[in-house]
Amino acid sequence: MPTQLGKRYVCEACQTEVLCNKPGQGGLSCCDQEMKLKEAKPLPSSD
Amino acid sequence: MNTANFLGIPASIFPEQEILVFEDVRLTYGAALARVRRLAAALAALGVGRGDPVAALDTNSHRYVETYYATATLGAVFVPLNYRAKIPELRHMLATARVRVVVVGARYRSALASLLPELPDVRHVVAFDTAPNGGSTIEDLIAGADAERQETEIDESDTTILMYTSGTTALPKGVLLTHHDFTTYVCGTVELADGTPRGTALVCVPLYHIAGATAVMTTLFAGRTLVLMRQFDAATWLRLVERERVTHAFLVPTMVKQLLDAPELGTRDLSSLQSLAYGGAAMPLSVVRRAIETFPPTVGFVNAFGQTETTSTLTILGPEDHRLTGSEAEVEAKLRRLTSIGRPLPDVELKVVDDSGTELPPGAVGEIVVRTPRVMKGYAGDAGASGVDDDGWLHTRDMGWIDDAGYAFLAGRKDDMIIRGGENIAPAEIEATLQLHPAVDEAAVVGLADVEWGQRVAAAVALRPGAHATAEELIEFCRTRLASFKKPDVVRFFSCLPKNPLGKILRRDIRAALTADTRGDR
Missing domain, CATH: 3.30.300.30 (ANL, C-terminal domain)
Known part of the structure; x- marks a missing residue:
C-alpha cells in the first residue's frame, strides 16, 4: 500500500511508529509484517 | 524525536506556506526554518551545546519562538522565564537552572542587569529587540551566522524545556520536560501538516506557560498558521480574530471574562472561530455560560485541564458538553457538567484515591492521580520529589471526584x-x-x-x-x-x-x- 504524506504507521508487533514526510508507492514493513496506518485522533484537542 | 523537527519536518515539505504571524512580520515555513538554523549556528558559536541552559525573558514574539527552536536544534535546554516574576523569583530561577545564555527583552534588561553579579554561570546576554552599548541582538546573530545548523542528535530523555511552575504556594519549581514528553503530546494531539487547510491559531497566553509552549508546537507541526500576540488585550484579540480569520484559540478564564466585557465584542466578525479552548485556572460557571450564549453557535468550547508536570492537557470537556440544548432537565444536567474538567485524553489514566492510595468509587472525593507517558522527568535542583509513586502514578495534589459517566470534577487543592x-x-x-x-x-x-x-x-x-x-x-x-x-x-x-x-x-x-x-x- 502506498505511503501517505503526514500519516503515522505503526508496527503491531513491536509498536514502532513512523511518520511519513515524503510519500511514495512503496509500503512499509517492520518485524516481517506490513505497518498499519494509525487512526486520526478521535477527540477534540485543547490546541 | 528532537522537538526541533516539529518545525523542520513540515518546513521541509511546505517551505512556501505562510506559518508564523507576529504584528507586521509574516514568515513562511522556509523563512522561519532558515532563521532558526542560522540562530542555532550563532548560539553554537557562543558556546551553547547539548544540555546547556538558555533562558528567555520577554513577552511573546516570533523571535521568542525562534529562540526555542534554535535551542532545541542544538539539544540545549530552553528556560522560559515568567516576565511577571519578582526579582527574588527571577534570581531563584536563573540560579537553579544554571543558565548560560539569557535572551532578554528591553523591558526586562535592567531587572536582569541587577542580578548578573550574582549569576556566575551566565556567559552571554542577547537582546530580543534592541541592545545598548554594542551588545548583540537576535537579528545580529541571525545575520552574522556563517551557516545553517541541522538538528543535533539527542536522546529522547534529554530535557528540552525547563519550565517553572507559577509558584502560587511556594517558590517556582523547575519542571524538566523532555523531547519524549513533547513528542508524545504533539503526535498524540494533531496530525502532521499535509497541505490541506488546517486553519489559524491565535496564541495569546505567555510562552513561559505550558499551554503556550504546547500550542506553538502543535500549531507549527500541524501546518496551522500561528498568530502570536505580544500580550493579551481584549480589543486586539477580537481584531486579530477578524483580520486573520482565526479558527483556534486558547484563553484563560480571566481573558474570556475580559472579552465578554469588551465593548468591541459585538462589532467584530468572529464567524471563523471553530475551537475556543480554555484552562489554566478554574472557570466560573457564570462566565462560561455567558460565553456560550455570546459567541457564535459554531464555536466549539473545550475545557482543558492539565499541569506543567504532565506536559499540558490531561482531561478535556468537549464541545458537545458545552451545547446547552435539550429538555430543561438535560440543560440542568449539562450546566452541572460544565463545572467538570471532562474525561481523560487517550494517553492518560486517571483515578481518585484516598490517603492510603486505594481507588475510590464514583462520587467520593479524594486526590486525583494520573498516569501518562508524558509525566516530567522530575524537578530541577533540590525542589523535592516528583510525586510519582512506584507504579508510575503522579499524585497531582488536586482533590476531586468522578461521576458515573466518567467525568472528573475538581474539589480544590489538597492543601485547601x-x-x-x-x-x-x-x-x-x-x-x-x-x-x-x-x-x-x-x-x-x-x-x-x-x-x-x-x-x-x-x-x-x-x-x-x-x-x-x-x-x-x-x-x-x-x-x-x-x-x-x-x-x-x-x-x-x-x-x-x-x-x-x-x-x-x-x-x-x-x-x-x-x-x-x-x-x-x-
Missing part, C-alpha cells in the same frame, strides 16, 4: 481542603453552589482557624455589577442546597477576587484578608 468538626469539605463544591445564585459573579471558599470547630467555612464573594445579595441570603441559599455543615459560616464581599496573572485565585490572600476581617466576629 477544609476540615470542620471532623468533616472534610471541598471548597469547590460550595463555590459551585454559590455561583448558581444569580447575583454571584465569583466565589472562593477557604477554611479559617476556629477554636470550636477546628476550621470554619468562609466565603469571599464578588457580586455581578448592579446585583445585590446579603451574606445571610447567600448562607441560606447554600443551606438549602448542601449538607448543613458545608454552608458558609461567614460571607464577605469583594469588588473582585485577588488572582495571579493566569487567573488562578490567590487563596492565601483571601484567607489573610478574611482572617483579619473576621477577627472580631467570634
